[in-house]
Amino acid sequence: MMNFSLVSIALLYCCILILCLPGCAGEVNSNNSGIQGENSNSGIDQFEIERQEMVKYQIRDRGVQDKRVLAAISKVPRHQFVEPPWKDFAYSDRPLPIGYQQTISQPYIVAYMSEAAEISTEAKVLEIGTGCGYQAAILGEIAKQVYSIEIIPQLAERARQTLSQLGYENIEVKTGDGYQGWVEHAPYDAIIVTAAPEKIPQPLIDQLATNGKMVIPVGSWYQEIVVLTKTEERIIEEKTIPVRFVPMRRKLLK
Ligand code: SAH
Numbered sequence: 001m002m003n004f005s006l007v008s009i010a011l012l013y014c015c016i017l018i019l020c021l022p023g024c025a026g027e028v029n030s031n032n033s034g035i036q037g038e039n040s041n042s043g044i045d046q047f048e049i050e051r052q053e054m055v056k057y058q059i060r061d062r063g064v065q066d067k068r069v070l071a072a073i074s075k076v077p078r079h080q081f082v083e084p085p086w087k088d089f090a091y092s093d094r095p096l097p098i099g100y101q102q103t104i105s106q107p108y109i110v111a112y113m114s115e116a117a118e119i120s121t122e123a124k125v126l127e128i129g130t131g132c133g134y135q136a137a138i139l140g141e142i143a144k145q146v147y148s149i150e151i152i153p154q155l156a157e158r159a160r161q162t163l164s165q166l167g168y169e170n171i172e173v174k175t176g177d178g179y180q181g182w183v184e185h186a187p188y189d190a191i192i193v194t195a196a197p198e199k200i201p202q203p204l205i206d207q208l209a210t211n212g213k214m215v216i217p218v219g220s221w222y223q224e225i226v227v228l229t230k231t232e233e234r235i236i237e238e239k240t241i242p243v244r245f246v247p248m249r250r251k252l253l254k
Contacts, residue, residue, distance in 0.1 A: 128178030133159030
């Protein structure tokens with residue numbers, strides 16, 4: 001019994017060590033400036049290094065080319081959007097938990113969707129599923145104005161705080177059911193949806209501007225990103241890559 005407990009503790013300890021290794025330097029070297037990962041002596045920011053490697057190996061090497069998307073992802077401090085236990089994994093090639101059983105998407109998917117939406121500097125963009133606000137921040141870097149809707153009030157509030165601390169003044173977050181869109185600010189030049197409905201919500205199609213693009217995961221167990229283009233004459237839907245997003249909910253959580 002005793003041996004078994006000791007072995008379990010030793011194994012647990014090894015696991016914790018291994019899990020911590022990739023990004024520990026950032027936390028260990030952090031000073032009291034509030035900027036995670038910055039080493040005051042050498043000026044080296046471990047998170048910055050990890051972010052630039054993420055852009056190169058996870059995003060550019062997989063084919064994302066849009067310079068403004070790449071610049072936005074190089075700039076936005078993803079580690080500021082996740083809770084402390086996950087900060088060291090902020091630049092890894094995976095989704096991460098953000099609380100309330102929700103996740104922040106894998107960085108490549110954020111880049112892929114932002115590129116597919118073909119957003120201009122003058123664009124007004126709607127995002128459904130604010131989550132921690134990371135995708136909204138990327139959109140805030142490349143568009144003129146971003147409106148984002150989150151159905152879980154606590155996540156909406158936390159995202160508002162993070163975005164305001166980082167100085168984003170062109171992003172507005174509201175709590176609500178994004179299925180209905182945000183009709184007051186429509187039409188939108190682009191709509192990015194980061195929770196998966198089983199079919200594309202008609203109100204979102206209605207609120208998309210002519211020549212606008214919507215990028216949306218569709219499906220239940222099997223999902224694909226659909227890129228929808230609205231022209232004067234018709235709606236064109238192109239199925240692209242398979243993905244796994246949280247389902248789009250229809251009820252506000254309290
Ligand atoms: N874009 C987010 C990732 C979001 S995960 C980010 O960068 O962090 C999907 C989010 O969609 C979750 O926070 C979930 O609560 C939210 N969501 C699910 N259904 C929704 C709906 N009907 N309206 C608005 N938000 C919704």
